[in-house]
Amino acid sequence: MSSPTTLLYILFYHCVTFIIRIDAHPIRQETVEQMVGGLISLEALQWSQKSQIELPVCELCHMAVPLARLLIEIDICLGAIHEYKHVVVEVLTKAHLTDQQLCAITFGCEKQSDFPVFSWNVTFPDKPKPPPQPPQPPAPESPKLNVLHLSDIHVDFGYKPGSIVDCSAPLCCRGGQPASGNRSAGFWGDYGHCDLPQWTAKAILKHIADIEKIDFVYYTGDLPPHDVWNQSREDQIYSINTINQWLVDLFPNKIFYSTVGNHEAAPCNLYPTPSIRSDNISWLYEVLADSWIKLGLPNDTRDSILRGAFYTTIIRSGFRLISLIT
16 A cells, blocks of 8 residues: 555656746747737737647646546545655655666666666675475474464454445445445454454454463564554554553463564554654654563563564573564
């Protein structure tokens, strides 16, 4: 969602900027004299310039005006532009790339292989690669662990039973009355373009806690819903803290080995490095550090979580876990 929307915004920005640019062609002296003398109107001035406007500009206008109207009329596009506009500005102002290189990356206007800046080599040492050793399975009588893996829950706190399932937005089941004969959103959820109702998520987690014997949990993120065009930091923090409190209550004394998904950030997918000062992500890492330690991680993981939501810890003797943002 984010990448196509960002590209759409860049195209819209360049189209509109190009169209509204003032064309500084000189106006003939006789035209000025006629205007001053009141012999012609503004329409005559437009016609005097018409012959100097190149056809590609008109074609560009014909493409950009419907696009502008589409963006004005559709809240999703406007919301996405609002979410990601600062990213576009940041890239355009700070990227050490030429115009050609930026267009090659963004729109595939030219082959990236044509630009040396996009090509690099990784030199491996001369030492030959050791032959692979197939892993040996443990003996049947070896001790076993029962591991629960929770991932991509995507709980929608705005889910509304009876609402429209197949809407024009990327996320539905949030409102509206379906047309006669069309399916409406079920109470427990729907297979349409919908995320999971909070009561369904809680019921599933409670059922697992009641019937399964679990040693620990792999917990790999993506908790918020897919309304990526209309999210805020407060929305993401609410989803993280609310869902993680469910887990604390339902799975007491269980350790959750957590990692962060692409949907926890606001805007979605963006995890800027510390060198980006205008949109620091420390607000999220602070919430994750508190929440993950509350879910059982040792306190010595806090510093690395605050640096970049990564950590390593020992699960069992001889069994080390490494958690990274991928």
